[in-house]
Every structure is written in structure tokens, then in C-alpha cells.
Amino acid sequence: MTKLNIAHIVKGEVVEGNETEHGALVTPALNLDSLVWSRREPLPAADVSLDEVIDLLVEVGTRLDPDTNPWLGEAMAWAGESGSLSPRLVEESYRGLPGLFSKESLRFQVETELGWSAATGWSDIPDPWGGTHHVRAFPPRLVHVVAGNTPGTAAVTIVRGALTRGVNLMKLGSDDPLTASAILRTMAEVAPDHPTLRSFSAVYWKGGDRSIENALFRPQYFDKLVAWGGEAAIRNALSYIGPGFELVAFDPKVSISLVGHEALQSNLTLKESAAAAATDITIYNQGACASSRFIYAEGTRGDLREWCEVLAAEMGLDRPLSDGCGVPVPEDVRDEVEGLRFLPDDYEVFGNFTTGTVVLSDEPVSFHPDGKVVNVVAVPSLDSALEYVTVATQTIGIYPRARGVEMRDALASCGMQRLVALGEVSTKVPGVPHDGFFPLHRLVRWLVDDTGTI
């Protein structure tokens, strides 16, 4: 196994070294004291104007081209070799990063999630009794446990951290130890010593290392712990949560699709809906929380057979965010599907493990479909799919889009967080709720100055 020696970024500065080994990852030694920002000193970027921060991010974004940016190029090459996505998909995901740094996107996020005036300073709110309050989205002290299944997570964390203008300690995962540092190095190139840059550290330690986390995860140093996914990571984070130290969790989730009988109306709708479903299933080769795993489709199994055939074929096509073939199917999922083949009265299997597998049944399978395996469950009506929507349900793609309005309140009550037209799951933009909240809104500290009240 080739070892990867990564640099740490500490308060914007590159720290090189190879003192510590974590399996295949070699890192500099951690200096814990350098990873906290004293509450006695002002936050570096708290008073930098938001316009300046946005301009900085926009400039960083223009330089995130893996062809010309050596750090990003290295991150992309490593991800292509070591991860579960094909080099083509990895490249696709890296080429999408600049979009996260566009001026429209950044301004829109601030506007919808915080409101421009509260984000930029103490904003006046008059009350009905004649008083006035000054409210500010105050820069927070954040420690982020960053997911590494796509580079977008590191980029989004940096964008949000910069826009909230607090300080950010990013704990990197072993699956993406390079992207965050690459973006921060780019920022250093644009504006060396900029207060926003000095507000970021990006380092690796082995997740769950109590000797490190018990020292750092304290309200005296940080206000909030931002944890992405991973049940173990979130449960682990919980042990440090207490008064003054709060958890912002992007929970690990499951996504599904709802397909109305309209899909079976004509050859055109059949093809269109199956292609849309395949698009949503295969996002990042079904490795993301937004990737659909169960499709509740109106009709009988007999009605849906042809649709399943078409779906299985569509899953085998290369798409911008998925590989047509060669996605490994986890052993346990493979075994489960193989077992179902021998129960043809209850389960029908379409496709194959190379290009994609569809299991058609009257009830959801009891395993977690993964590796481009999807379970199409025949339901008499979309209403009867409600019993399968739970607190773990993140995104629901629905076909046709017009049926969203009739379903959305009931779906929301069951636990759903986002409803979208089938096939459009990956079109998510920043600035609207994510996992049931406005991220920037949750990250800042909402403070009030009541001295203005008469």
C-alpha cells in the first residue's frame, strides 16, 4: 500500500511533517494548542465585510480547476485511485466545485438563510410595544467532522465557514484528506494572511481518538460540533455535547422515490419516468444520502414488470453522476438478492450486478439496497406508500411532479425532508433548507442587543 503524506492547515498556515502514521495516511504531529482560538481574542474575520468575504470566495472558485491548480489536481488524482467512484465521476465532482463559489449562490445563501442585515451586523427589529432590538447572526466557533464521500462536502464546509465569519476546525476523514487543504491553499494564494484564511484549520486525526477529541471538543473552545453522516461519528460526537457545546448533525439518511400510475400511461412516460428514476438511484453510484434505494410505484407487480425492465436498462447507462457498469455490489446485498431469486412468487429480479439490479416486490425488502440495487415496491396508491416514509427519509423524488402538492403535507408529517421531481434530486441548490434546517442559520449564534429598547 502506498502511503500518503498529507499536510495540515493550521489557522491558514501549511504545516508539513510525517511524524504520525494512521495506516496508509502519514500526517504531521498535532499541536492541540494551535487548534483552538482563544475567546479572549477577537475572532479574526468577525468584522471583515461580507462583500469582501464573498469576493474572496469567488476568486478562490475561479482557481479551482484541477488542470491548473496543482493541489486540487493532486486531490482529484488521489480520489480517483483510492475511492469507490470511477475516475470519470471523481473528475465530474471536482469540476463541479467552482459552481459552489459563484457570487449569486453565495449572496442567495446569506439572503435566505440569515438575511443580509443580520448577517452583516446588528440589525434592528422593532417590537409591537414600541421597543427596538438589535439582532446579529454572530460568527460562531465551529468544529466540523467532515464527510469525505464527495469533495463537495469539504467545499461546502469552507463556504459556510467563511460566510458565517467565525472560526473553523475541520477534522478530515481518511477518505478525503486533501480537498479541504487544497481549497485553503488556493485561498492563501489569492490572499495570503487574510483573516478568513486564518479562521480555518484542516487536520487529520483518527476519528474517535478520545485523547484528542476529549481535549478539543469543549465549550471553552468551540460553540458547535458540525457532524456529517455516519451513525458512529454522530453517536461518538454526542458524548461531548453538553451545556454550551451543541451538535449540528447532518444525519445519515435514506432516500426514496414515488412513481404514480401516470408513468405507465404511454411508452413515452414509461421511458421518461424510468430514466428519471435511474438518475436518482445512481447518484454517486448510489453512495449518497440522496440516492434513491426504494421506489414505491402505483400498480400491480404485473403492471410494473415492463417498467422494471426499462429501469434496469437505464441504470446501466453512464450518467454525469454515475457509472453505467462496474459498481461493486456489497457482499451482503448480493447474497440477499441471490436468495430472493429462489422465491419467484414474492420477488422478481431484473438486471444484473454489473449494470444494475431491480428487485420487484409487494413489500420492501428487509436489507439496505446498495451498489446500484433498487427495490421497486408495487403499491395500490401512493397514499399506501406513506407507511414506508419515516424519520430516516431524506429526499423523495416524485413522478409526475404535479402529484407533489397532493402528497407533501402527509410525507412531511411522516418524516420526509425534501420533495423533488423525479430525476432532479441532484439539482439541489444552496440557500434552501438542507436536512430539515437552514444550515447557515443553525451554524451562527443568534444574539440580541436589547439596549435599544425604551
Next chain:
Amino acid sequence: MSDARQQLVSRVASDRPFEVERSALESMWLSAANDLLAERRQQIPVLSRVADSTGVESISSLEDLVPLLFAHSVYKSYPRSLLDKRRWDGLTNWLDTVAASSVKDVDLKGVETQDDWVAALARSGHPVYASSGTSGKSSFLPATPGDREFTMSCIIRAVQWQHQIQPDQSNAVVVLAPSQGSSRALEYYRLFAQLYGDPDRTYFLTDEPALLSDLTRMASLTKSIADGTAMPSELTAFEADMADRRRRIDDDWDRLADVVVGMSGDRVIIQGFWAQQWTLVERLRSRGVAHLPLHEDSLLGVGGGTKGANLPPDFEAQIFEFYGLSASRQASGYGMSELSAAMPQIGDRYVIQPWIIPLILSEDGTELINPSSGQHEGRFAFFDTAIEGRWGGLISGDRVIADFDTPNVTIVAGSVARYSDLRGGEDDRLTCAGTVDAFVRSLTGDGT
């Protein structure tokens, strides 16, 4: 039974059947495997499918066997909803796809639980070994009555091979497990106690059976929590039941500790997995017994994984020291219900019976390693030519170190570990994708 198979299997009659040179076996192995493939692919639907899809028509080398081996999960490949919905006919149909002779003639009248189902199959001449799994899904291994007898006749002799102890009903025997239940280990304990134990000095932990349906009940409740249909009162009722059960088990351990305290200086055989052996020692210590010296010819029948049991690293030494026994006074081995005969530990090796073809594979289970000499690490797989009731080829989940310098292949004692455990811990990957399991806080079972 073909000639080659007959010759291999009949070695069971010899004194020490595992002491045969590999070179004397290999040609018989291939011939027996060939005959079995031809016969079983007509009988076992899953095998016929595997053979068709891999295109392996005959076995001319051990390599040819590899694609035909079943994953160990095949024996629990039924959909869990069959258990949740108590669809015993569906479960029977599934079992039929992995069984060598049809099990569909089972009488399912009155079957309410998995345990009833297993009992009904046994009554119809289709004994099934069930082993509980963590997901609430048990493995079910179809067998014939002959398989069952054969297996027991083999594993019951291990202490004769290892320690020259005879089945003369003269021994004090303590079994750290229930006297009832349908796993192979429990059946072995029962038979052992019956053949080796003095009826007046044989003790089991409890007569309350170990039920598969207890686990399923837990799994069903977990599922209804996940679905959002479980009500709070169901959770408290379940917790209370579990607490009751724990108290009963606690009382059982106390009762057994009372008995064992009185055995100081006696020659005793204590049967139980490491975790249970440790529990007994801890129980005795908690009563202020610092040491309980047993007669030097006493024996601990041990084994089993220790994961999750929270044992100190030197648990083994502590246990032997507690009883004042030499560490050689253990009867251990490596086995699994899927094998017709466990591999007893003789010296520092687990030895393999001649009718079992050992196959050491690459970690991913696709390549045969089996070299001509030396010690090699790999995934343990085998083709067991003695089994009548199902396909004998299986890939285990275990990492082993196999020794090819011994007369037949042996496994280095203590080298067995599960790949799933070995892989755990090193992984520091985070993804946003989750399962509903993350949203179900586990039930403690202690009523708190």
C-alpha cells in the same frame, strides 16, 4: 455413495482418522467432489444455478471447486419478512432451495415460532441446525438424520483424541449453557453430558431453552420502532421482560456457582465458550473465592468467539490460574455448524478430518492459495464430502493461518479471526448515506 466418498468417509471408523497424509487423499478428494457435483446439482436448486452460471461441469482440480462454494450467508438468505409475517410455508420453500432432499413434506400445523418450525422439520425427518445471527435472522442448515448422527459421533470423540477421556458416565460435568435449544453446540453439550457425565453430578446452567424466537422478537420490535409504529408501552413491556429474563439468568449463575464452589479438589469437566467460562470465574470471585483449585485432571471444554464479551486480554491465563490448572487442560478446536466434524486442537494445531477438503482462499474468496508447503494466511473454505443433506462446499468468514507442512493440512491454533472484526476499527470514512438503523436507539434490556 461413490467409491471415493465411501473410502473417505469410512475413515471415521479408524482410531485417529485425522492422521492421514494429504497425498493419500487428494485423488479421492477430486473424485468424490466430482461425483457429488453431478448428484447434488440435480437436487439443490441454488447449486444448479451456481453451476450453470459459472459453467463448471466437472472438477479436475481443487481450483474448479472455488466458484462452486457457497457463501456462509446462503443459509440465511431468506427475506426477513417471512419471519416477521410468520410465513412458515414460505420459509420452507426457501429451505427447499438449499436442501439436497425436499423438505416440503413438513407438517406445519401448529407452528407459531421459528423454534416450532425447526422442531416440525426434525419430526418430519429433516433436522436443521439453527444458529442465531445478530440481525435477528438465524442461519438454517438442512441436514439428514444420518448427517446429524455422523456429526455427533465425530465431535463427541474429540476429548478422547485430545485427553484420553472415555465416555463412561463417570465424570462430573458442568455445562455453562442451557440444556435445551436447537443449535449444534447445545446438542453437543447434551450428548456429551449424557455419555461422559455421571448423571448424579451433571449440571446445566438452566433448563430454560435458548429460543431463536427471542431474538426475532427483538428484531421485530426494532423494525416496528424504525417504521414508527411501536408505541412507548410496547418498549417498556419489552424492557421489563428482558429485565426479568436477566434476573432469571442471574439466579441461574448463582445456582451454578453454588454447585461449583462445592467441587473444590474434584475432577470436573466444565463445558462452555470462553465468555461463559469467564462469567463463572467472575461470579465465583465476587463471592470472595480467590481460587478454586480443581483436581489436576479436570478439563475445560472451551471455544467460541470473544468479541463483545469484554474479556481482559489475559482471560485465558486468569481462568486456568483460578482453577489451578495447567493451560493444557483444555479441549478446544475450530469448528462451525456447516462442517460435518469440528477440527479438534491436537498440540498446537487444529486438525482436519480426511473427508473434508480444506481450501485456503485469497481474502476475497476468489482464488485458491493451497500451496505445496509452508504456512499461509487466507480465508478458510472447505468442501465436506460427508454431508448428505446439503451442498458441502462453503466459504467461511474466517481468516486462518494454514500449515501445509503437516501430513494433512492443519490450522495453526489461535490463528482464527473473523475478517469482519479484522477490518473494523481501521476505517475512518464518513458518508452522508445512512440506514434507518441509525434512528433506532437500542433497547437496553435492563429495564432502565
